Amino acid sequence: MxxxxxxxxxxxxxxxxxxxxxxxxxxxxxxxxxxxxxxxxxxxxxxxxxxxxxxxxxxxxxxxxxxxxxxxxxxxxxxxxxxxxxxxxxxxxxxxxxxxxxxxxxxxxxxxxxxxxxxxxxxxxxxxxxxxxxxxxxxxxxxxxxxxxxxxxxxxxxxxxxxxxxxxxxxxxxILTCKDFDCIKGNVLFDKDKKEKRIWFHTKNLIGGSSDIKKLVNAYISFAKAFDNNIHFVVFVNNIKTFLYVSAAILYLKKIKKLPVKIDVLNHTDKYSYMQQLATCDFLILQPRGGASTARSLIKIGRGMVCTLDGTKNNFGFEKGYKVPVIKGDSYLSLAQQAKDEKFDITTSALILEQRExxxxxxxxxxxx
Missing domain, CATH: 3.40.50 (Rossmann fold)
Incomplete structure (x- = not known):
């Protein structure tokens, strides 16, 4: 049997x-x-x-x-x-x-x-x-x-x-097997004092539609203001329509807002390469719902902090469910200002999440x- x-x-x-x-x-x-x-x-x-x-x-x-x-x-x-x-x-x-x-x-x-x-x-x-x-x-x-x-x-x-x-x-x-995750974690290089901050906006396959693009523009402007334009955004797109939306957003930020825009647009990639890219980021701006495994992976390698908006399911999940400190605020500008102030401890968050696991x-x- x-x-x-x-x-x-x-x-x-x-x-x-x-x-x-x-x-x-x-x-x-x-x-x-x-x-x-x-x-x-x-x-x-x-x-x-x-x-x-x-x-x-x-x-x-x-x-x-x-x-x-x-x-x-x-x-x-x-x-x-x-x-x-x-x-x-x-x-x-x-x-x-x-x-x-x-x-x-x-x-x-x-x-x-x-x-x-x-x-x-x-x-x-x-x-x-x-x-x-x-x-x-x-x-x-x-x-x-x-x-x-x-x-x-x-x-x-x-x-x-x-x-x-x-x-x-x-x-x-x-988001990877234990063996692959440990391999990336063991090779992470972290320079907390580096001037330019790398920021991942939302997670794989979840950017789409004009509303998300408006959020991307708002987030970029907010973080650019807080970090004196020393930022580098990463977004993941999975279709041509979204790619065109993101391209339009980049053009708007350059031509209308006159910002020195740095946005990496990633598309189809394997999970290992995806995690390697994530491991280069200082912050992950998480969408209201979904993407928790990606966020947990970033915290666990001790590389970056997760940002969540107040009142979202992800904010509730990390604060009440996992009881892990995250950067939270009622706007992207609030998130950016807190990220700039650096009143957070990446190592502590990683240890708490490991304990919960x-x-x-x-x-x-x-x-x-």
Whole structure:
């Protein structure tokens, strides 16, 4: 029985998450790779994937639900219309499975559930938000989740209208495998006294549309003022439309605002090169939501500080969830002025975040013992 005494994960066919997550469980928590098994949800029974070494991957089309009953735990990475049909069928086959079933939640799906609940007073299926009737069925049954209590518990219990149990654990992985991350961390050169500050604006794939470009212009003007134009911005774009928006913003800053503009525009790159670029930055101006793994990676290498605007989910997540000091303010000018004043300790933030990660790892060690 391939699932006997295994910790089974239900993951997407195209995975960018489980690979790093299980890498951290193995290399940071010291859990044997053979303890894990991954079911990737696919419509093609002939589909195979190249997964993490030492971890067996099974096509969802080939899974015998009766064999899954022998697993120690079953964890779904997120819940959406792409995986909920499989999970719904599993629960309908034998509802007792919910006693060992967990959903690893992220702010993405919880935010969607919350928006629907606030609008309609209850959860309902909305296809364009990737919420199906199968999602609703699964959420009506499952009561175990993995995520930071201070961030998710109140919202979950409000939208589900019942009590839930949470494994109180935050993110344990970085944007690279442990080996690659340690390699970059060990080669970081940090000159706190260098005059020009390198600033990453938002994270990969999240700049887009005129509203974000206006924010970019505002942020650049604010930091240029605070640092007497001794700044160098980095932005990541993933489509031609956004590239044209950024080009227009650069032209505006040069011709209208008369600023000596330095903005590096990055596009398609591998994760290792992305992290190498990030490791050159003194500050990361984080968008309101998303990008937490990138921000954590910058803090952990002890290279730069994260800036968040007041009232955003990211500000709440770092201050209340991880309890890590970040630069916060009600405007980009406020962030820039605080960055200039240097009333922060990068080393302390890195140590606090490492401590929080160890606390989360201890929860997984207990869960997967």
């Amino acid at each position: 391939i699932f006997f005494n295994k910790h089974v994960y239900i993951i997407p066919e195209v995975d960018n998450f489980f690979y790093l997550h299980v890498d951290a469980l193995i290399n940071k928590a010291g859990i044997d790779s053979e303890s894990f098994c991954a079911i990737f949800v696919s419509d093609d029974k002939n589909k195979t994937v190249n997964g993490y070494p030492g971890v067996e991957y099974i096509n969802s089309q080939l899974v015998d639900f009766s064999e899954l009953q022998s697993a120690k735990t079953i964890t779904s990475l997120s819940l959406n219309s792409l995986n909920s049909e499989f999970i719904s069928n599993l629960i309908k086959f034998d509802e007792s499975v919910i006693d060992k079933f967990y959903i690893y939640i992220t702010d993405d799906e919880v935010d969607r559930w919350d928006r629907i609940y606030k609008k309609f007073g209850l959860l309902k299926a909305i296809p364009n938000l990737h919420i199906s009737n199968d999602d609703l069925f699964v959420l009506s049954k499952v009561y175990r989740f993995i995520g930071l209590e201070v961030i998710f518990k109140n919202t979950l219990e409000r939208v589900l209208e019942r009590k839930v149990k949470l494994v109180n654990s935050g993110c344990i992985f970085d 160890q606390e989360s790892l201890s929860k997984y060690k207990e869960l997967y013992k």
